[in-house]
Amino acid sequence: MYRIKVDHNKCTGxxxxxLACSLNHLTTAFNPKxxxxxxxxxxGGFFPVISGPCTQAACNVKIDIVIGENVxxxxxxxxxxxxxxxxxxxxxxxxxxxxxxxxxDAPGPACVRWCPSGALSLVEVSSYI
Amino acid sequence: xxxWAGKILRVNLGKERxxxxxxxxEANLDVLGGRGLAVKLFTTEVKPEVDPLxxxxxxxxxxxxxxxxxxxxxxxxxxxxxxxxxQTLVGAEVKLYFGAELKAAGYDGIIIEGKAKEPVIxxxxxxxxxxxxxxxxxxxxxKTTITLFKNTFNDPWVAREVRVLCIGPAGEKQLPVAALVxxxxxxxxxxxxxxVFGSKNLKAIAVRGTKDVLVNNGQRLIGAIxxxxxxxxxxxxxxxxxxxxxxxxxxxxLNKGILPSFYFTRPYVLSVPLSQIQTTWKxxxxxxxxxxxxxxxxxxxxxxxxxxxxxxxxPLCGIDELSLICKAYQAxxxxxxxxxxxxxxxxxxxxxxxxxxxxxxxxxxxxxxxxKEAYRNLISLLNQPEGLFSLAKDTASLWEKVGETExxxxxxxxxxxxxxxxxxxxxxxAVTSNWPTLHPHVYGFINIHKExxxxxxxxxxxxxxxxECLGVCPYLYIGLPLKAFLPMVAAVTGxxxxxxxxxxxxxxxxxxxxxxxxxxxxxxxxNRLPKKHxxxxxxxxxxxxxxxxxxx
Ligand code: SF4
Ligand code: SF4
Ligand code: SF4
Numbered sequence: 001m002y003r004i005k006v007d008h009n010k011c012t013g014x015x016x017x018x019l020a021c022s023l024n025h026l027t028t029a030f031n032p033k034x035x036x037x038x039x040x041x042x043x044g045g046f047f048p049v050i051s052g053p054c055t056q057a058a059c060n061v062k063i064d065i066v067i068g069e070n071v072x073x074x075x076x077x078x079x080x081x082x083x084x085x086x087x088x089x090x091x092x093x094x095x096x097x098x099x100x101x102x103x104x105d106a107p108g109p110a111c112v113r114w115c116p117s118g119a120l121s122l123v124e125v126s127s128y129i
Numbered sequence: 130x131x132x133w134a135g136k137i138l139r140v141n142l143g144k145e146r147x148x149x150x151x152x153x154x155e156a157n158l159d160v161l162g163g164r165g166l167a168v169k170l171f172t173t174e175v176k177p178e179v180d181p182l183x184x185x186x187x188x189x190x191x192x193x194x195x196x197x198x199x200x201x202x203x204x205x206x207x208x209x210x211x212x213x214x215x216q217t218l219v220g221a222e223v224k225l226y227f228g229a230e231l232k233a234a235g236y237d238g239i240i241i242e243g244k245a246k247e248p249v250i251x252x253x254x255x256x257x258x259x260x261x262x263x264x265x266x267x268x269x270x271x272k273t274t275i276t277l278f279k280n281t282f283n284d285p286w287v288a289r290e291v292r293v294l295c296i297g298p299a300g301e302k303q304l305p306v307a308a309l310v311x312x313x314x315x316x317x318x319x320x321x322x323x324x325v326f327g328s329k330n331l332k333a334i335a336v337r338g339t340k341d342v343l344v345n346n347g348q349r350l351i352g353a354i355x356x357x358x359x360x361x362x363x364x365x366x367x368x369x370x371x372x373x374x375x376x377x378x379x380x381x382x383l384n385k386g387i388l389p390s391f392y393f394t395r396p397y398v399l400s401v402p403l404s405q406i407q408t409t410w411k412x413x414x415x416x417x418x419x420x421x422x423x424x425x426x427x428x429x430x431x432x433x434x435x436x437x438x439x440x441x442x443x444p445l446c447g448i449d450e451l452s453l454i455c456k457a458y459q460a461x462x463x464x465x466x467x468x469x470x471x472x473x474x475x476x477x478x479x480x481x482x483x484x485x486x487x488x489x490x491x492x493x494x495x496x497x498x499x500x501k502e503a504y505r506n507l508i509s510l511l512n513q514p515e516g517l518f519s520l521a522k523d524t525a526s527l528w529e530k531v532g533e534t535e536x537x538x539x540x541x542x543x544x545x546x547x548x549x550x551x552x553x554x555x556x557x558x559a560v561t562s563n564w565p566t567l568h569p570h571v572y573g574f575i576n577i578h579k580e581x582x583x584x585x586x587x588x589x590x591x592x593x594x595x596x597e598c599l600g601v602c603p604y605l606y607i608g609l610p611l612k613a614f615l616p617m618v619a620a621v622t623g624x625x626x627x628x629x630x631x632x633x634x635x636x637x638x639x640x641x642x643x644x645x646x647x648x649x650x651x652x653x654x655x656n657r658l659p660k661k662h663x664x665x666x667x668x669x670x671x672x673x674x675x676x677x678x679x680x681x
Contacts (some may be wrong), residue, residue: 012422014415015226019199023351029341030199031233033290041289044430045412091339116358116420117413123220 002101002124004112005052011046011119015039020114024102032089036099037111048119050099050111051088130154131345132194132622133162134237138258140251142329143184143243149256152237154194158624162237163193164170164220165638167209170240171218172641177648181213182303182328184244190223190334191238192229193600197229197342197417199350199560200617202602203356203415206227206238212321212564214305214470214523215541217646218226219564222597223311223321224332225255227292227336229417234338245330248301250278254291263332267323270463270512271297274333287337295333296326297465299514301394303327305523306470307514310462314424316430318566320467320543323396350620357613366573367608369501371413377607379403380435382547385575387555390444391547392476393538393661396548397440399612400449409433409451416602423569423604426456434458434468437567441472441546446479447499457504460511468649473544474524475507476516477536486531493520535660539563541651550662553579557586557670560656563642568593570604579666583674591635598634633662643680 002050018032018039026034027127040047112120133154154162160169167189179185188210195203206228212219230612231238234255241251251262268275268590275293282288290310299307300323307323309316316322326332333662344350361367370377380403382388388397410433415422425433432441433455443454461468479498489495493511494517495503510517515570521527528537539545543565550557552575559567570593577585592611595605601614612628619625646652653675658667675681 012413012415012419014419014422015417016199016420020420023199023347026341028347029343030197031339031341032229033233033339034341041430043429044426114355114358115413116362117422 002122004101004109005121005123006048006050007119007121008045008047009119010117011039011048012117013039013041014116015044016114017048017118017120018112020110021099021102024110034097035111036088036097038088048111051097130622130624131343134232134235136236138236138253139240140241140260141677142241142245142249142260142331144358145245145260147260157636160638160641161194161595161598161634163191163196163205163206163274163598163600164209164594165634166224167191167207168218168220168638168641168645169237171209172645174240175211177645178650179211181211183214183326184242184329184574186325188241188322188325188329188331189238190241192228192232193598194622195614195617196600197232198344198621199354199418200601200614200621201354201361202416202419202421202605202666203600204419205597205600205602206231207320207597208309208316208319210322210325210588211649212305213307213324214321215543215564215651216649217541217564217651218642218649219314219318219321219513220597221309221322222602223294223309223316224416225292225312225314226417227294227311228600230290230292230336230338232338232342234336234339235342239334241329241331244328248332250333250335253334253338254287255338255340255540264473265334266295267301267632268298271295271465272463273315276310278333278335290534291335291337291678293333293335295465296323296331297463298512299323299325300443300464301332302515304466304514306467306474306518307465308467310465313430313440313462315462315468317435318564321564322472332514333352336370338601344621346620352614352619353620357617358420359610360609361605362615364608367421367605370423370569370604370607373407373420374425375402375437375572376403376406377569377570378575379406379436381575382572385428386551387547387549387575388440389546391447392445392473392480393548394480397444401443401451406439406451407543409455419602421602421605431455432462433461436568436572438468438472441469441476441544443472445472445476445546446504447476448501448504450501453501453504453508457508457511460508464511464514466511466514469546470523470544472548473538474521474527475504477524477527478520480536481527481531483623485532491520493517518548538659538662540657540659541655545659548662549658550664553664553667553670554582554586556658556662556664556667557582557674558589560658560671561586561674562590563639563646568603573607579670583670583677586674587677588632590639591632594635594638595631598638628653640678640680 018035309319
């Protein structure tokens with residue numbers, strides 16, 4: 001199966017991924033605020049966050065991740081990915097937006113194809129980790 | 130027509146009234162949008178002789194038809210007003226995300242007029258536009274201003290997405306050397322505008338937009354953008370620019386003596402090699418929809434000075450400690466000061482002190498070329514910018530004060546930090562610019578043949594103007610020709626333009642700007658090189674340039 005790999009350190013904050021995702025779903029318009037991938041800024045770095053599947057379960061892992069010299073509260077990023085958060089709702093209709101992975105053949109996954117920095121890449125993994 | 134939102138906001142700060150006006154793109158195809166449209170509106174609405182700091186002066190912000198549409202590097206929002214420093218028209222460009230956000234809010238631009246009674250902030254969230262009191266922001270530095278303003282939102286996601294353009298204490302004090310800062314990045318060429326914001330009691334403009342940006346032909350646009358982005362990624366010149374940003378010609382400049390030190394008394398002898406500078410660049414940052422990512426930041430996302438700011442704050446003052454230069458740059462940004470004017474002012478003070486042109490007690494602080502301790506004290510003095518600039522309001526005035534005007538290195542009262550006497554191309558470019566400027570995307574042309582210089586200067590100026598009208602960062606011209614943008618212009622707007630027609634737009638705008646300056650009393654006679662920086666054969670070059678433009 002395929003998954004999208006995110007390398008935070010390469011992300012420049014150009015928001016092409018948001019643009020691409022929105023264009024792919026709206027077909028004739030851009031609207032980063034309707035994208036299913038959103039680039040968050042934290043401690044001077046950028047974190048592209050893809051809205052993942054939503055679950056009823058409360059968060060059951062609490063981990064810190066270390067990137068470079070900094071320690072990040074992973075919950076902050078994880079919570080951001082919950083499609084019930086406003087950021088992942090359509091600003092007009094309020095409908096929750098969720099990544100549908102828009103296919104591995106062109107034009108999908110649009111975000112990966114448009115990312116100019118190599119922060120997003122498509123990787124094949126043998127099973128769900 | 131697509132690309133343009135078709136609406137402009139007119140904000141009268143004095144009357145506290147906000148109007149939404151219709152914009153007819155068809156009626157403005159002679160100037161397209163962005164810088165061109167802002168100049169056209171400004172020159173029809175404002176008298177050339179206006180005092181920049183009076184309530185009759187206006188500030189016009191304008192995005193281009195491509196801004197925010199995903200076209201590569203189309204992130205610009207132009208700001209046009211009459212500058213408090215040069216007394217000419219000035220056009221700055223806000224980068225990063227501000228322009229795209231304004232377009233997404235449903236507006237092409239904003240016209241600001243009048244003067245608010247109390248300090249205010251203009252807040253735009255789609256059709257909700259408010260003039261809010263900003264007394265809690267008075268005297269705050271640009272960083273704190275942004276944080277405090279963002280704290281007023283309950284929704285953290287809205288706070289994240291709101292883009293803030295603001296002035297610091299220097300702008301509030303209406304210092305001519307004050308500049309603008311947007312989301313932590315200096316607004317390029319904004320010196321002289323900070324004071325105009327201050328004179329209107331306008332502390333900041335904040336924007337957030339959630340609307341769709343419609344395009345004429347989505348499928349065609351996707352194809353055109355993919356091609357252009359691939360070209361950017363594979364382009365050698367743009368790759369170098371992406372790696373080194375405005376330092377892409379550092380070594381060449383060094384060899385040619387274009388980098389000066391000790392306020393132009395000697396050429397800069399390398400003490401900070403590029404490789405050392407590079408080690409402090411921890412992050413590459415890009416503006417909205419830009420694959421080039423030429424901006425350099427440290428681990429915390431703090432921006433590194435561009436070349437001209439670096440030279441002004443460092444070598445010109447005899448300082449070569451990188452961390453000190455960065456500190457000074459940060460102090461400039463926090464206080465909303467233009468780093469080139471600040472650096473040259475400090476360097477001039479050092480030279481004045483060395484030549485004993487002023488008594489020690491007349492100087493605001495002890496200064497000496499290369500004295501790190503004194504420089505550290507100067508940095509802390511930047512936090513009270515009115516203190517430092519009480520002696521003289523800018524570098525040109527400082528040299529007037531000591532009666533040595535020929536020592537001032539600048540054009541039309543605007544300081545420059547490169548030694549343009551070693552490059553006729555840079556000299557002609559800076560002298561003939563309607564607001565004196567040098568841009569990183571023209572650095573690469575210094576080796577051009579002498580006979581070709583006037584024509585090349587005109588072409589580069591015209592192309593930069595066209596790109597800025599469209600909303601595209603002119604730095605792209607380093608690697609992409611203007612015609613690379615034609616398919617994207619067509620896909621967004623539905624208009625099939627020819628390159629030569631676009632070039633005519635550029636040329637027309639430059640003449641509009643020049644016409645305004647001339648009526649304001651700053652005509653061709655002001656197009657002079659600094660006294661001590663004359664270049665051989667320059668007068669003839671200037672003549673051929675005027676001929677090409679049809680100026681008398
Ligand atoms: S994979 Fe497709 S749907 Fe998912 S975030 Fe990327 S572009 Fe959007
Ligand atoms: S497109 Fe890539 S580099 Fe740009 S913001 Fe998205 S993840 Fe970051
Ligand atoms: S080239 Fe640099 S300044 Fe221009 S849009 Fe790209 S990142 Fe911004």
